[in-house]
Amino acid sequence: xxxxxxxxxxxxxxxxxxxxxxxxxxxxxxxxxxxxxxxxxxxxxxxxxxxxxxxxxxxxxxxxxxxxxxxxxxxxxxxxxxxxxxxxxxxxxxxxxxxxxxxxxxxxxxxxxxxxxxxxxxxxxxxxxxxxxxxxxxxxxxxx
Numbered sequence: 001x002x003x004x005x006x007x008x009x010x011x012x013x014x015x016x017x018x019x020x021x022x023x024x025x026x027x028x029x030x031x032x033x034x035x036x037x038x039x040x041x042x043x044x045x046x047x048x049x050x051x052x053x054x055x056x057x058x059x060x061x062x063x064x065x066x067x068x069x070x071x072x073x074x075x076x077x078x079x080x081x082x083x084x085x086x087x088x089x090x091x092x093x094x095x096x097x098x099x100x101x102x103x104x105x106x107x108x109x110x111x112x113x114x115x116x117x118x119x120x121x122x123x124x125x126x127x128x129x130x131x132x133x134x135x136x137x138x139x140x141x142x143x144x
Contacts, residue, residue, distance in 0.1 A: 002018075002019060002020065002022065002026060003016060003017065003018050003019075003022060003026040003027060003029075003030045004016075004017040004019070005017075005030055005033060005034060007039065010042065011039055011042035011043065012042055012043065012044045012045070013043070013044065013045050013046070013047070013122075014034050014039065014043055014045075014046050014047070015046075015047040015048075015049060016030050016031075016034065016046070016047070016048045016049065017049045017052070018048070018049065018050045018052070018053040018056070019052040019053060019054075020052070020053070020054055020055070021053075021054060021055040021057060022050075022053050022055070022056055022057065022058065023057045023058065024057065024058040024059055024061075024062025024063075024065075024066075025062075027058060027062065027066060028062065028065060028066060028069070031066055031069045031070070032069065034046065035069060035072070035073040037076065040073055040076050040077050041076065041077065043077055043080055044079075044080070044081065044126060045080065045081040045082070045083065045122045045125075045126065046080060046081070046082045046083070047082075047083050047084075047085065047118060047122070048082065048083070048084045048085070049085045049115065050084065050085060050086055050087045051085045051086070051087055051088070051114075051115065052087070053087040054087070056087070067102050070102045070105060070107065071102060071105045074102075074105040074106045074107055078105070078106030078107070079106060079107075079108075080106075080107050080108075081107075081108050081109075081121075081122055081125050081126070082107050082108070082109040082110075083109075083110055083111075083112060083118035083119075083121055083122055084109065084110070084111045084112065084118075085111075085112050085113075085114065085115055085118050086111055086112065086113060088113070099111075108125065
């Protein structure tokens with residue numbers, strides 16, 4: 001069915017929502033848009049939400065290409081936080097393979113079973129790195 005991209009906080013955050021049946025080409029095209037320099041420079045976090053994904057038709061070659069896009073993006077923005085919310089039915093699908101490919105590029109990545117845990121992790125990391133220092137750090141600007 002597809003992929004949807006949502007930018008929030010004046011581009012500080014980006015969410016990639018995968019739902020239904022998702023194909024590698026859709027993920028690749030979404031990442032190309034997300035990593036456009038006009039967006040990438042502002043980004044502090046990225047959420048990849050696969051919680052509503054029922055089928056993930058993404059090959060190992062697609063994952064390798066996505067990881068190459070990520071590595072290139074890390075040259076411009078190496079401190080990006082990436083939270084992956086996994087599908088309950090797919091259980092961490094190819095996330096481990098992708099994480100192995102991007103290891104060492106500077107991105108801080110972590111997988112989660114639910115949105116709440118992912119948001120907590122992002123908020124805590126942004127707060128500890130003093131990337132965003134404002135009292136409303138806990139959720140109201142992260143949630144849609």
